[in-house]
Amino acid sequence: MKPLIGITADTIREQPPSERLMKYGQSYTYSDAILAAGGVPIILPVTKNIEQVRDVSILLDGIVFAGGNDVHPKLYGHEITGARNIDLARDQHELRLLGNALSSRKPVLAICRGLQLLNVAMGGTLYQDIATDVPEAINHNGYKRNEGVDILLHDLDIERGSRLARILGTTAIQSNSFHHQAIDALAPSLHATAWAPDGIIEAVETDNDHFLIGIQAHPESIPTRIEPRWRKLFKAFVDACL
Numbered sequence: 732m733k734p735l736i737g738i739t740a741d742t743i744r745e746q747p748p749s750e751r752l753m754k755y756g757q758s759y760t761y762s763d764a765i766l767a768a769g770g771v772p773i774i775l776p777v778t779k780n781i782e783q784v785r786d787v788s789i790l791l792d793g794i795v796f797a798g799g800n801d802v803h804p805k806l807y808g809h810e811i812t813g814a815r816n817i818d819l820a821r822d823q824h825e826l827r828l829l830g831n832a833l834s835s836r837k838p839v840l841a842i843c844r845g846l847q848l849l850n851v852a853m854g855g856t857l858y859q860d861i862a863t864d865v866p867e868a869i870n871h872n873g874y875k876r877n878e879g880v881d882i883l884l885h886d887l888d889i890e891r892g893s894r895l896a897r898i899l900g901t902t903a904i905q906s907n908s909f910h911h912q913a914i915d916a917l918a919p920s921l922h923a924t925a926w927a928p929d930g931i932i933e934a935v936e937t938d939n940d941h942f943l944i945g946i947q948a949h950p951e952s953i954p955t956r957i958e959p960r961w962r963k964l965f966k967a968f969v970d971a972c973l
């Protein structure tokens with residue numbers, strides 16, 4: 732049996748915004764990365780139905796907390812300053828999914844917003860807008876550039892001996908970067924394992940043997956011809972879900 736991997740959906744609003752035309756969906760790159768690593772991907776729609784979340788949590792072998800909406804700042808006790816494209820229903824849905832994954836110790840791979848949600852769920856806080864809150868930071872938003880989405884925007888310095896370094900087989904690698912928020916106060920039970928050159932936290936994990944990795948980059952959308960080592964992260968995650 733191949734492992735069944737849930738991928739959290741983004742809430743996508745039409746322009747002009749319309750609740751009636753809102754969509755639940757996610758970039759094909761997540762599904763393709765899970766398929767290529769030997770898993771069976773399934774995209775998880777947002778729901779307020781706790782029973783549904785519990786049922787789907789039992790079926791899944793692991794969860795990818797995917798990118799998209801900013802986490803509502805009230806979940807870490809702050810007013811909205813730089814956060815945008817907020818969807819509290821998505822936050823609440825994913826917090827329930829995450830709680831179930833933590834209590835059942837099912838593997839978690841938290842990407843971009845996923846890492847931010849993980850940090851908030853465990854008691855940390857976020858920079859709501861890096862450019863505003865950390866003016867000395869480098870550019871972390873690849874969308875600002877015209878070179879296309881495949882560019883690797885900055886270096887990562889990965890902690891030697893961390894789960895991430897062991898999986899990738901290196902402590903120095905380049906990543907893409909499509910985020911305007913980042914971890915400010917790190918949650919007590921998380922361990923930072925990678926940093927951008929400006930000190931922004933780019934990866935986290937736990938110190939126990941539960942497979943739980945958060946990554947600020949989007950490794951699912953880095954083509955193998957540009958940096959093949961990122962595929963090892965998906966392989967290790969799917970293998971952990973077996």
Ligand code: MN
Binds near residue numbers: 885907927
């Ligand atoms: Mn970055």
